[in-house]
Amino acid sequence: MRSSAKPPSVKLPAKPLRRTARAPAPKPYHHGDLRRVLIDAALQLVGEGGPDAVSVREAARRAGVSPGAPFRHFPSRDALMNAVAEEAQRRFRAEIEAALAEAPANNPANNPPNNPLGRFRSLGLAYLRWAMKNPTHFEIISSRRFFDHDKAAGVSQDNAELIDLAERTLAEAFAQGQLRSADLKQVQIAGRALVYGFARMNIDGHFPRWGVADAEGTAEAILDLFIEGIAKVPGRSA
Amino acid sequence: MRSSAKPPSVKLPAKPLRRTARAPAPKPYHHGDLRRVLIDAALQLVGEGGPDAVSVREAARRAGVSPGAPFRHFPSRDALMNAVAEEAQRRFRAEIEAALAEAPANNPANNPPNNPLGRFRSLGLAYLRWAMKNPTHFEIISSRRFFDHDKAAGVSQDNAELIDLAERTLAEAFAQGQLRSADLKQVQIAGRALVYGFARMNIDGHFPRWGVADAEGTAEAILDLFIEGIAKVPGRSA
DNA sequence: ACCTGAACACCGTTCAAGT
DNA sequence: ACCTGAACACCGTTCAAGT
Numbered sequence: 395m396r397s398s399a400k401p402p403s404v405k406l407p408a409k410p411l412r413r414t415a416r417a418p419a420p421k422p423y424h425h426g427d428l429r430r431v432l433i434d435a436a437l438q439l440v441g442e443g444g445p446d447a448v449s450v451r452e453a454a455r456r457a458g459v460s461p462g463a464p465f466r467h468f469p470s471r472d473a474l475m476n477a478v479a480e481e482a483q484r485r486f487r488a489e490i491e492a493a494l495a496e497a498p499a500n501n502p503a504n505n506p507p508n509n510p511l512g513r514f515r516s517l518g519l520a521y522l523r524w525a526m527k528n529p530t531h532f533e534i535i536s537s538r539r540f541f542d543h544d545k546a547a548g549v550s551q552d553n554a555e556l557i558d559l560a561e562r563t564l565a566e567a568f569a570q571g572q573l574r575s576a577d578l579k580q581v582q583i584a585g586r587a588l589v590y591g592f593a594r595m596n597i598d599g600h601f602p603r604w605g606v607a608d609a610e611g612t613a614e615a616i617l618d619l620f621i622e623g624i625a626k627v628p629g630r631s632a
Numbered sequence: 633m634r635s636s637a638k639p640p641s642v643k644l645p646a647k648p649l650r651r652t653a654r655a656p657a658p659k660p661y662h663h664g665d666l667r668r669v670l671i672d673a674a675l676q677l678v679g680e681g682g683p684d685a686v687s688v689r690e691a692a693r694r695a696g697v698s699p700g701a702p703f704r705h706f707p708s709r710d711a712l713m714n715a716v717a718e719e720a721q722r723r724f725r726a727e728i729e730a731a732l733a734e735a736p737a738n739n740p741a742n743n744p745p746n747n748p749l750g751r752f753r754s755l756g757l758a759y760l761r762w763a764m765k766n767p768t769h770f771e772i773i774s775s776r777r778f779f780d781h782d783k784a785a786g787v788s789q790d791n792a793e794l795i796d797l798a799e800r801t802l803a804e805a806f807a808q809g810q811l812r813s814a815d816l817k818q819v820q821i822a823g824r825a826l827v828y829g830f831a832r833m834n835i836d837g838h839f840p841r842w843g844v845a846d847a848e849g850t851a852e853a854i855l856d857l858f859i860e861g862i863a864k865v866p867g868r869s870a
Numbered sequence: 871a872c873c874t875g876a877a878c879a880c881c882g883t884t885c886a887a888g889t
Numbered sequence: 890a891c892c893t894g895a896a897c898a899c900c901g902t903t904c905a906a907g908t
Contacts, residue, residue: 423874465902466873554841561689595824699883699893
């Protein structure tokens with residue numbers, strides 16, 4: 395785990411020949427954009443070994459600066475994690491909204507036309523797919539212990555946006571008579587618990603024990619099970 | 633947070649009089665049952681500040697021994713966490729089985745008599761209640777990063793037992809025609825994801841954001857929503 | 871204004887030496 | 890057989906001093 399190699403992604407401005415006359419800039423004393431580089435290094439560390447694998451010192455090492463340098467840009471490790479989480483949350487939100495755009499309100503393949511429950515399903519599916527593909531990044535935005543959620547304005551913002559989106563979609567579904575329960579809040583919390591729990595079971599390594607090999611396929615299956623469970627069925631009383 | 637108090641639970645084997653005739657035991661060189669005391673100290677630390685708050689050194693401090701002493705009983709911090717997780721998992725299982733015993737197979741209050749789906753619900757409810765009341769202990773048995781799940785025989789054993797119990801109950805429910813889906817495995821995984829997700833949302837501090845004040849009440853509500861969703865309804869096709 | 875490098879108080883872990 | 894206490898290699902964080 396000890397890596398003294400400098401990351402290849404850091405831009406070294408030409409070759410820092412040391413002593414020779416035509417030597418340009420032997421590694422500038424002032425870093426170009428250390429803040430950004432540190433976030434990228436931390437994101438990489440998260441991807442490699444999960445949030446616990448992020449250390450300020452290692453990020454500094456990869457950025458090619460001294461152990462104390464990061465503290466000029468982030469008051470604490472938590473603040474760095476915060477910035478990383480904001481980045482991850484932004485990507486998460488972007489992907490979900492993109493996926494939803496591909497399942498537009500009036501999808502002729504869906505029945506009925508303007509199918510909000512179908513969009514709710516797309517939302518959940520995009521959520522699960524991203525979480526399956528980016529488990530460590532999902533972990534950092536979900537678990538609070540890496541930073542102070544309440545202080546993380548960006549994360550909260552993007553997250554609240556997604557919650558609102560789900561809420562509106564669910565309200566539409568209810569307005570169109572697609573739901574059997576009128577307690578939308580509970581339906582939404584249950585839905586969230588389902589996808590959150592599935593994503594977390596993946597992160598926490600429970601799938602081998604449960605015999606889940608095809609995580610994405612199972613994700614879709616349990617989502618459908620849930621959607622059918624909340625849908626109003628012809629012949630069902632209420 | 634630094635406690636140098638010795639635990640009162642340790643049995644001191646008689647008095648090793650040191651210098652003065654009536655001198656009361658200046659701490660025996662050999663600890664009575666250090667292994668047990670370390671686990672208890674760690675359990676306490678988990679309860680106080682979550683699994684991350686457990687350090688071998690602090691456990692040693694609370695046990696009144698030197699920093700290296702624990703390593704005579706546990707090869708690593710992970711091994712200590714493992715023992716702690718086994719203890720927590722044992723309690724978890726005991727509580728769930730106790731709760732199920734109170735909702736016996738033939739509960740006259742339930743309809744139909746011998747109501748396996750009702751018992752499945754009781755199972756989920758007991759799961760959720762324990763997780764709500766013991767969030768830090770739930771965390772240590774659910775998250776894999778504190779120890780090697782596959783090497784943790786005791787934890788896996790107790791957990792597998794609970795999984796089997798849920799599986800059998802669900803199979804009975806299906807046999808009695810209480811379920812609308814025949815894919816029991818998916819129903820069980822969905823159910824697990826739901827309760828696991830709800831428990832984890834609690835641990836991860838998401839409930840304030842979701843406006844969930846009464847965690848236990850909401851837990852019961854979403855569980856009922858799920859149970860209704862998987863139940864066969866008169867008039868529903870299949 | 872930004873970075874270095876030494877320092878401090880913590881960890882987990884090892885190991886000779888003590889009892 | 891079990892424990893001590895010093896050591897080592899790590900952390901996060903601070904701070905004078907350098908550029």
